[in-house]
Amino acid sequence: MTLPPPPDRWTIELANAQRLEAIAAFGFTERQARFLLNVLLHSGVFVERQYCSFAGIVHGQKSTDFIKTLVEQRFATPITTGKLHRGRMFHVHYKPLWAAIGEPDSRFRKPNAPGRMIERVMLLDAVLDDRDFVWLGPSTDKRRHFVRHLSDRLDQREYPRLLFGEGPASTARYFPDKLPIGMQPYGEPHVFVYLVTHPSPMDFRMFLLRHSALLRVLLRWTVRLLFPRQLSKARLAYLHAAREHLATPLExxxxxxxxxxxxxxxxxxxxxxxxxxxxxxxxxxxxxxxxxxxxxxxxxxxxxxxxxxAGSRLIADNTDRGHGQVECVELSRQYLHLSPLVDVA
Structure with a gap:
């Protein structure tokens, strides 16, 4: 007799609880471990102001000691892009720490251009500022969550993906966008964050097309557009793109x-x-x-x-009922001090 496979007990809450224990084993307090988990899952880089806000403390001995521990034990490297007093970023790169949460090969662990680092700081702010949601970061978390949430309502090939190569030798990378997705304990609604980094919304159009099959089967969802101050004038262009792809099906x-x-x-x-x-x-x-x-x-x-x-009315019907929506958020914080060479930041 062939027994059915055991049920998948995975949940993001259980996975994160196990990750917190693993991070705490390196000698961090519960509060420090929770902050580091957010950094590891969503950005790989942070600024001191973010830790202070998360911990509910002001800049002082506690934040200084935390960062000193990270740097002296080589968990993280400070990145000074301008004058020291204008702010520093801290890149967490210690591989055993990443391995402890199951992400030893995460792209966030590798150094990147200052502009990319600043974009990650912006995304970390978006996650830390909205604690009403549990945020999915790694592509494996996103895929496991939606497969569990949707069961057989979506074919594997319909999940967001990018194909590399051609023919039988091609490979698919699922959930390729390094952007957080928010969910609540009971599964609805979902929030898809998109950070605007260019005046033209072409990349955003591709993002929507990659996610269209997924949006089509979700009951409630929000696409949250994050606009740095320097790109706030692109708001109408992005809303127009959203209206075309989400609310205007092809004949x-x-x-x-x-x-x-x-x-x-x-x-x-x-x-x-x-x-x-x-x-x-x-x-x-x-x-x-x-x-x-x-x-x-x-x-x-x-x-x-x-x-x-593109010709289906399901997404448009959802937006008409208010179950699917697009919201614009202008980032209120200033990021230019982190790099005078980056226009977007």
Missing amino acids: PSTVETLERLFAERKRLAEPGAAPADECHAKLSSAYQTPRYRALHRQWLDDPTNTLRL
């Missing part, structure tokens, strides 16, 4: 046209392909807006589902 006739158009573009890209006729050239020029360019990029990765999802 069936448009879906059919794009299926033919995208297939012909793929054929023309093959070596030795016969040239396109004049009709294709005219049709192609009519579908060159950012929405259609984003759809074409996504279609190349997922020709089976991209246009079907």
Whole structure:
């Protein structure tokens, strides 16, 4: 007799409780361990102000001692991008600490350009500022949570992913965006954070397309756009992109046209392909807006589902009922002091 597989008892709450114990074993207090867990899961880097706010203390001996321990025991390295008095970031890179939480190869452990580090500080602020949610960071946590939450309501290939390579040798990286997703103990609603780093919303369009199948089956969700002050003027462009992809499904006739158009573009890209006729050239020029360019990029990765999802009314119906929404948050803190060379920060 073949027994069914044992039930999956994993929850993010249980996983984080085990991680906290592992971090505390390095000699940290419970409060320090909880802060470090957030850093490890969501950014890999922090500033002293964030620890003070999290711990409910002012800058002083306690925060100084905590950071001194991290640096002297080589858990973290200070990053001084400008004058010392203007602020420092601390990059946590000690591999045994990362291994203790099950993420020894996390990209957050590796050094990165100052601009990327500052973006991570922004995302850590977004997580620490909203304690109404439990925040999912690593891609494995996101995938396990949604597989458990949705069961068989979503096919494995429909989860957010990027494909690398072609044909049978291609590999998929699921939940490739290093952006936190908030959830509550009973599973609804979910908050998808997106940090705006460019005036053009093309990357945001791709983010929405990657997540469209997932948003389609969730009962309640929010896409939370974080705008650094320097990019606040891009708000309307991002809302327009969101409205196109979330609230304006394609007409069936448009879906059919794009299926033919995208297939012909793929054929023309093959070596030795016969040239396109004049009709294709005219049709192609009519579908060159950012929405259609984003759809074409996504279609190349997922020709089976991209246009079907773009023509579905389920996401639009959710937004009409107020169960799906987009909110804009302007980051109130100043980050320019961390690097005078970064425009976005």
